[in-house]
Amino acid sequence: xxxxxxxxxxxxxxxxxxxxxxxxxxxxxxxxxxxxxxxxxxxxxxxxxxxxxxxxxxxxxxxxxxxxxxxxxxxxxxxxxxxxxxxxxxxxxxxxxxxxxxxxxxxxxxxxxxxxxxxxxxxxxxxxxxxxxxxxxxxxxxxxx
Numbered sequence: 540x541x542x543x544x545x546x547x548x549x550x551x552x553x554x555x556x557x558x559x560x561x562x563x564x565x566x567x568x569x570x571x572x573x574x575x576x577x578x579x580x581x582x583x584x585x586x587x588x589x590x591x592x593x594x595x596x597x598x599x600x601x602x603x604x605x606x607x608x609x610x611x612x613x614x615x616x617x618x619x620x621x622x623x624x625x626x627x628x629x630x631x632x633x634x635x636x637x638x639x640x641x642x643x644x645x646x647x648x649x650x651x652x653x654x655x656x657x658x659x660x661x662x663x664x665x666x667x668x669x670x671x672x673x674x675x676x677x678x679x680x681x682x683x684x
């Protein structure tokens with residue numbers, strides 16, 4: 540019997556038997572039949588742990604650069620133009636979506652992505668794999684988007 544592949548991308552693979560998330564750390568593949576209580580979680584944007592240190596570093600650089608600018612007006616304009624977008628971009632992690640489940644009586648994160656399009660493709664593929672395995676839709680909260 541041939542294995543059916545529902546999704547195969549650079550970050551994940553969903554077949555009728557396995558769910559594999561290709562992360563930096565080697566993670567074991569999950570058997571689709573042993574997944575229970577699968578659900579979607581949208582995690583909000585969070586402050587990065589290094590953001591306060593980055594803000595302090597920018598302030599020290601501003602104080603040190605004060606003596607190099609010809610006038611305070613140019614200094615303030617240059618400082619705001621360069622530092623404000625950089626600090627705001629580094630300050631927050633973007634929101635991301637996660638697939639949570641129980642696997643062999645243990646709570647696990649099956650998959651996580653900040654790209655909504657890819658996340659929806661992976662979650663739909665998992666839903667199809669679970670439905671085609673003969674399980675009833677009751678007991679998992681995957682969106683039918």
